Amino acid sequence: MLTDPTAAVIVIGNEILSGKVDDQNARYLIGELRGLGVSLRRIEVVPDVVDDIAQTVRKLSGAVDHVFTSGGVGPTHDDVTLQAVAAAFDMPTARNAELEALMRGRWGAALHARDLRMADVPAGARLEYGPGGPGSTWPVVVVRNVWVLPGVPGIFRRKFEAVRELFRAAPIYGRALFSRVDEAEIAGALDETVAAFPAVDVGSYPQSDPGPHRVKVTFDSRDRTALDGALAFLAKRLGDAVAKIE
Amino acid sequence: MLTDPTAAVIVIGNEILSGKVDDQNARYLIGELRGLGVSLRRIEVVPDVVDDIAQTVRKLSGAVDHVFTSGGVGPTHDDVTLQAVAAAFDMPTARNAELEALMRGRWGAALHARDLRMADVPAGARLEYGPGGPGSTWPVVVVRNVWVLPGVPGIFRRKFEAVRELFRAAPIYGRALFSRVDEAEIAGALDETVAAFPAVDVGSYPQSDPGPHRVKVTFDSRDRTALDGALAFLAKRLGDAVAKIE
Numbered sequence: 001m002l003t004d005p006t007a008a009v010i011v012i013g014n015e016i017l018s019g020k021v022d023d024q025n026a027r028y029l030i031g032e033l034r035g036l037g038v039s040l041r042r043i044e045v046v047p048d049v050v051d052d053i054a055q056t057v058r059k060l061s062g063a064v065d066h067v068f069t070s071g072g073v074g075p076t077h078d079d080v081t082l083q084a085v086a087a088a089f090d091m092p093t094a095r096n097a098e099l100e101a102l103m104r105g106r107w108g109a110a111l112h113a114r115d116l117r118m119a120d121v122p123a124g125a126r127l128e129y130g131p132g133g134p135g136s137t138w139p140v141v142v143v144r145n146v147w148v149l150p151g152v153p154g155i156f157r158r159k160f161e162a163v164r165e166l167f168r169a170a171p172i173y174g175r176a177l178f179s180r181v182d183e184a185e186i187a188g189a190l191d192e193t194v195a196a197f198p199a200v201d202v203g204s205y206p207q208s209d210p211g212p213h214r215v216k217v218t219f220d221s222r223d224r225t226a227l228d229g230a231l232a233f234l235a236k237r238l239g240d241a242v243a244k245i246e
Numbered sequence: 247m248l249t250d251p252t253a254a255v256i257v258i259g260n261e262i263l264s265g266k267v268d269d270q271n272a273r274y275l276i277g278e279l280r281g282l283g284v285s286l287r288r289i290e291v292v293p294d295v296v297d298d299i300a301q302t303v304r305k306l307s308g309a310v311d312h313v314f315t316s317g318g319v320g321p322t323h324d325d326v327t328l329q330a331v332a333a334a335f336d337m338p339t340a341r342n343a344e345l346e347a348l349m350r351g352r353w354g355a356a357l358h359a360r361d362l363r364m365a366d367v368p369a370g371a372r373l374e375y376g377p378g379g380p381g382s383t384w385p386v387v388v389v390r391n392v393w394v395l396p397g398v399p400g401i402f403r404r405k406f407e408a409v410r411e412l413f414r415a416a417p418i419y420g421r422a423l424f425s426r427v428d429e430a431e432i433a434g435a436l437d438e439t440v441a442a443f444p445a446v447d448v449g450s451y452p453q454s455d456p457g458p459h460r461v462k463v464t465f466d467s468r469d470r471t472a473l474d475g476a477l478a479f480l481a482k483r484l485g486d487a488v489a490k491i492e
Binding site: 015042043074075079112151172186187203205208218 | 260261262263264265266267268272273276277280285286287288289290291292293294298320321322323324325358360361398399400401418420428429430431432433434436437440447448449450451452454464466
């Protein structure tokens with residue numbers, strides 16, 4: 001198990017950038033990855049352009065532990081993800097016999113020659129079924145640390161759920177403190193907290209609703225003791241300015 | 247007026263990547279930019295890390311006509327966007343006298359020394375007020391083609407609305423055709439349509455709801471004649487398989 005795993009999500013599709021479809025998959029993964037203890041470092045939404053996707057995949061594959069792509073894996077002209085992932089790693093694409101057999105078994109005579117494009121994957125790809133093993137689910141195509149998932153949200157979730165336990169890591173804990181006073185008044189105390197607790201990620205977010213909570217200060221860490229220590233440290237520094245602690 | 251302007255959005259903030267806050271600003275800009283006739287080419291969500299932000303700003307500033315950043319402009323330790331934009335262009339930051347005067351005029355004695363950090367902008371920045379001019383609104387800090395906007399959604403929208411007409415371009419038209427049959431069956435006709443109408447962006451999206459509409463085919467173009475031509479071309483090729491045209 002990686003001790004501090006990181007991830008990135010690449011959402012592929014002109015339909016998201018042009019506003020025809022609202023992204024659901026990156027938003028879903030944000031919550032899932034947090035729950036798994038994986039730090040999400042970057043989300044990129046890119047068009048259906050092979051070079052763009054390939055460059056993004058290459059860059060992020062080298063920068064984080066796990067990369068997830070969403071979209072672009074169907075049988076039509078705008079489905080270029082597998083080709084782009086192959087290009088990212090200077091691999092050819094090749095018909096995957098295991099995928100082809102699965103597709104023929106599932107669709108039989110209803111299978112179009114065109115559908116088999118979906119079995120043309122990067123030559124270095126492997127198929128991952130998750131803890132349930134073959135037969136439990138449709139496999140995910142994986143190239144190095146890049147997990148290729150489809151754009152249709154229901155299928156995206158089903159495929160991710162099959163493999164999700166492969167990514168589980170030590171939990172990331174989170175707590176929050178609400179301040180009655182504005183950010184500028186607590187900024188000095190925040191600086192001291194950040195300096196004293198390097199293992200804790202401290203965030204400061206002004207609240208737009210009028211009310212007693214002017215700022216929400218968040219604390220995130222894998223180290224529960226450091227987390228509680230940072231919260232107590234700031235609470236003591238702020239005194240009466242603390243409206244609420246969660 | 248640019249004839250085919252392009253844009254990118256950079257959402258800055260650990261709070262989005264860790265799922266504490268749901269992004270609203272990129273989603274808002276997707277719709278606004280489409281309405282303005284600006285092609286959105288990329289969205290990147292990045293953490294509050296100066297180097298990450300700076301590299302992303304530099305890359306996207308060179309790749310598209312307009313870059314919009316969201317977030318990281320308050321007075322606390324995690325507000326590093328202005329510093330990162332300066333680093334992207336190898337500029338120092340400097341106290342902007344016009345911004346400082348505006349802040350002193352607005353907040354007077356309630357202004358904290360710390361708040362003035364928000365007036366420390368890249369040395370090459372300019373202030374843009376939009377068509378209303380100074381006095382009509384709070385200005386947007388702009389460095390080259392990078393428009394720096396705040397993360398709080400209400401303020402983000404108010405500031406964008408003040409300058410939005412500066413970005414207006416020729417409209418992008420959109421239409422759609424729904425197919426009764428699956429993607430693999432129409433993929434050949436789609437290829438022919440794409441080849442015959444290079445000025446039209448054609449998208450193909452399987453519909454997950456069971457029903458008569460198996461695939462939504464979208465057509466986007468600035469050229470209305472080409473758009474209608476592409477739609478008519480595909481409709482003729484598909485014949486009875488067309489369930490609906492919009």
